[in-house]
Amino acid sequence: MVSHAPVHLSVEDLTIAYDGKTAISGINLEIRKNEIFGIIGPAGSGKTSFLRILNRMDANVNNMSWTGSVSYNGTDLRTWRNLYALRRKVGVVFPLPVGLPMSIYENVAFSPRIRGIKNKAEIDDIVERCLTRAALWDEVKDRLDALGSLLSGGQQQRLTIARALSQEPDLLLLDEFSIAVDPVTTMRIEDVLKELKSELTIVLVTNLVQQCRRLADRTAFFLSGECVEVGDTEDFFTGTVKDQRTRDYVEGRFG
Amino acid sequence: MSMFAATALNRKNATKQAWISRAFGAMTISLVIPVVLVMGTLIHRGAPSLSWAFLTEDPTGGMTAGGIFPALFGTVCIVIVALLASVPVGVAAAIYLSEYAPDNVFTRIINLAIINLAGVPSIVHALFGVGAFVLFMDFGTSILAASLTLAVMTLPVVIVSTRESLVAVPQAYRDACLSMGATKWQTIWRVVLPNAISGILTGIILEVSRTAGETAPIMFTGAAFFLPFLPQSVYDQTMAMSLHLFVVATQVPNVPESLPYGVALILVGMVLVMNSVSIGFRVYLRGKRKW
Ligand SMILES: Nc1ncnc2c1ncn2[C@@H]1O[C@H](COP(=O)(O)OP(=O)(O)OP(=O)(O)O)[C@@H](O)[C@H]1O
Ligand SMILES: [Mg+2]
Secondary structure, eight states, X not given: OGGGSXXXXXXXEEEEEETTEEEEEEEEEEEETTOEEEEEOOTTSSHHHHHHHHTTGGXXXXXXXXXXXXXXXXXXXXXXXXXXXXXXXXXXXXXXXXXXXXXXXXXXXHHHHXXXXXXXXXXXXXXXXXXXXXXXXXXXXTOTTXXXXXXXXXXXXXXXXXXXXXXXXXXXXXXXXXXXXXXXXXXXXXXXXHHHTTTSXXXXXXXXXXXHHHHOSEEEEEETTEEEEEEEHHHHHTTOOSXXXXXXXXXXXXX | OHHHXXXXXXXXXXXXXXXXXXXXXXXXXXXXXXXXXXXXXXXXXXXXXXXXXXXXXXXXXXXXXXOOHHHHXXXXXXXXXXXXXXXXXXXXXXXXXXXXXXXXHHHHHHHHHHHHHHTSOHHHHHHHHIIIIIIISOOOSSHHHHHXXXXXXXXXXXXXXXXXXXXXXXXXXXXXXXXXXXXXXXXXXXXXXXXXXXXXXXHHHXXXXXHHHOOHHHHTTTBOSOOSSOOSSTTSOBOOHHHHHHHHXXXXXXXXXXXXXXHHHHHHHHHHHHHHHHHHHHHHHHHHHTO
């Protein structure tokens, strides 16, 4: 199993605050290479805040501060001087698809372009490859010049996944990606994620406990800014988790 | 019983709605009336003096006859130089204020200053222009001094409209862009500005109209009553439409009645043409990007 895979992210005593008000307190966990790491927890438990630290978007949120340490492939994120280089290695998919206001093609070509790739053939190649891997190519190959926001919600979300893949990331952060996506498309994206696992590490924040069960190798349960439990996903659903609160949440018995 | 009461109330409400709608409609129409009257008068009285020669020839007979070419040419020059000065500065300032400036006391003071600058009467700008550009910077009375005075005067319009349209670009675009590893400047240049261009152009349209029409700020800084030759550089004086209109309407004896109306008509027409070009450009951009 993945349990002996090397550590990709190691989080120690991470505390996050907005305007000095704690949103996450003292989280410790490890995320391993090539696993899907699920994070579940009710609204406001700090899942999105946690993801923000992993690609250092906190630097762009001026009321956000954090202590503790997060190491990425063994390098402390705080000592990472070039945040842009870090973010290019980390793809992010937001809850509501944020298609940049440009064509389908340009959405996927954006990241290669800002990396400095100018060769048209090379960019064409990246666009086709990423759209194919995001299971969108067949639906859009005839209208790559159409505006991205003309696609359906589910298609747009696959477009943002293609865009994230165009970064050639080694870490993919998904924040409740299926919130605006129909069940059929959700399943297609889930299949894509299972395939992607062989190439990169995925952190999957989700509101759907069953989705977490289907996809995640290991899971963390967040509650009011605390990480209540981390373990193999199966343990969450076979009743072998230690904490009563985790069991209640997974079984849907939560106030 | 209660049913009847409700119906009566409904009917009363419906009547009230109708009256409210009529009242607002009347106010809207009363806004249109002056515009129609002004345009109607201008066209009716000014049309007789219009001809190709009117646009392309110099004034003759002590400005009581002939064309208005030097004034037309001068106004175009003044507007272009003013835009060249104010648009880059205004847009850059707006980008700084909306994208980079920290939200602190200093920024708020700057914002307040910009709003106040917009409220300064144009005659004060004129005197400032004389002091700053004509005398201190020693440009003399020239197109350059007149244009810079107008640029300072219209700067707040450009800054405010640009800033507003930048602020209107959804934060989610910026976040998505930054999280892909784009730098702040790449985000602004490739995502924020293209989305704000329409609003920025609106500000520039307003600026063009004001720049072409203002008289006081250029009267003391660069516009001349009458010049027998065209300006050769930005350091020369020039005639201008707004001042020429003032002159032929009030300062010169024995002017045929249709002449000032003709000048006014061309001035208004000129502003409309410039606006249409900007609007056309805006529509073109919008069509291209399909917002
Ligand atoms: N930009 C911000 N400024 C101030 N407080 C914030 C900000 N973002 C989040 N918070 C606060 O931090 C806490 C955690 O929020 P976070 O968005 O991380 O929760 P979440 O688990 O992602 O919730 P959801 O499932 O609803 O997305 C909340 O109490 C929230 O109000
Ligand atoms: Mg969230």
